[in-house]
Amino acid sequence: MTAPGVHEDVRERRPVSERRLHPVTPFRRAWAPVAVMIGWALHDPDQAQRQLTRLTPTALLIGLAVLLPAAALYGFLTWWFTRFAVTDSELRIRTGLLFRRTAHIRLERIQAIDVTQPLLARVAGVAKLKLDVIGTDKKDELAFLGAGEARALRAELLARAAGFAPETAHEVGEAPSRQMLRVPPGVLAVALVLTGATWGWLVVAAVVLPLLWTATHSLWTVLAVAVPLLGAAGASSVGRFVAEYDWTVGESPDGLRIDHGLLDRAHETVPPGRVQTVRIVEPLLWRRRGWVRVELDVAGSSNSLLLPVAPREIAEAVVARVLPGVSVPPREALTRPPRRARWCVPVWWRGYGLAVTDAVFAARHGLLRRSLALVPHAKVQSVRLVQGPWQRARGVADVHVDTGANKSVTARLRDADEAAELLRAQAERSRTGRRDARPDRWMA
Amino acid sequence: MAAGGEPVWIALPPGLLRMRRLMLVVWLGLLTLATALVPGLLAGPGWAAFAVLPSALTIWGWVLLERNWRSWRYAERADDLLISRGVLWRQETVVPYGRMQLVEVTSGPVERYFGLASVQLHTAAAATDATIPGLDPAEAERLRDRLTELGEARSAGL
16 A cells, blocks of 8 residues: 555545346255255155155145245345445455355455356356455355356456556456466376376275175175275266366466366466465376376465376476476485484385475475475475474484465475574575565556 | 574573473372272272372473473574474474564463463464463563564565
8 A cells, every 4th residue: 555545535436336146146056955855865765755645736836835935035135135346455245134244355365266167057157256365265255157257357356456556457357368288188088097096996996895795795885885985986087087177277467377177167366476385296107207296285275286287397387487486496406314314214214305495495205106395485484393202313303394375395304403404594585585575466 | 683693592481380280280189189099998998009100190290391391492583483392392483573473462260370371473374383381471462562563574474
């Protein structure tokens, strides 16, 4: 706020226009009573049949005549009483029929904006819009808006959050986006086939199910175990394929654009400077092809995938864009713990590694499935050194680096003196690293 | 820059140790009494020897509490706060002032009786575990005001 007086003045004069959600919204919970009925009927078929035969047509009609208008009225009223408005600095959402609730979400605190379209919403041409701010929950999403309206609102919110003048924010429109990467479906399919989780579940199923059958000879027991096992295998293969299909990462002045999904489409926008940590994960079976997965953490957001699968060089280029000024340390730059650390964590101690550059704290763990976590110094909230009795006997210690996304990155089993030095130096770097960080309003 | 680079460590006042020892004696004393009386009256006087266990525990805890209390210390440096604690599991935390979101002074009924208060620092990371227990209330308030002031001056956000 450079000129608070002017700001207040403008706010006073501009009337805040409140808007309502898309009229299709009342129907979004219409399926719930039907689902309850079906669930009840499946759970207890005999009882349901008996109850149904007892119902006379008149009773049924009266029931419908009462229930339908009541449900319609409730849906209509919740829609009628839910309004939102965009002011110069906030998104205000008013909801509630009996218990009024007003959420004021400060735009410069936005960590990410998601526009999602579940399958049915795509058919109806509507979309959900959710702002990720620390502390917001499910209630603070705008569901549903017209698809075009959602895009326009996202552009406006981003423009205001970026610091464009309030008068022009409406006209700024969507920032041009440049596609950085698109994951071909074939590559994604191969990558998922090479993922251990699916095969792990299938192997467990292949071992457990025959054993169970020989032990019990009960079809129902076998089914009760088989369904969750195969479900887990399906979720980690088909489920992920559907969710990660057509994964596109784009770059725009508003930040990172991530679009994905086969049935449910999701469009995420992460404004610049919001990424707290990045993890480069390298499963064992992907190593020969040089593929990696890149995950990221944004405070207040549940989305954590940046790239489902990409060749290493491309992934590193994308990471360099996401964390400006950061280059991924090469494998040789990572130093292992001292040899005596093998008494603390046998074999796996070889997987640990650490590299600290001017811009980033990078710690690796994992032997088969390597995972390298990067934290820019500017994002470090606190640093902790932890040393247990067994570690002290071997002269090693762990250094934890805490970030705002509630993720800690740990450099494990460092030499004790090195760890103490790291603790001091990291606190210093975290303080100075912030100085050249971008402002919250990135266009201001 | 901290003068000379070496932090000036401040230990906790003895009030916390007194309080913890009293709590230990009260609770384990009751347990000792119970383990002595119940088997002693029901099964015979010999069984009252069970009380040896909780009383040994009391002595062990007496020593342990002092070691733990001694291990707690903190240092205010020019740009960050250091908190060091723990005997077997040693932990040292550094929180830059600019990252503080909230400084909290709390004091429960028992703590108030002993004239104690704790200061807790919150950053945007929930994993930040920066609490200084058992401070003198005046010192706790001084620390809170100073930390808030420094935090505002160096505020950095997420």
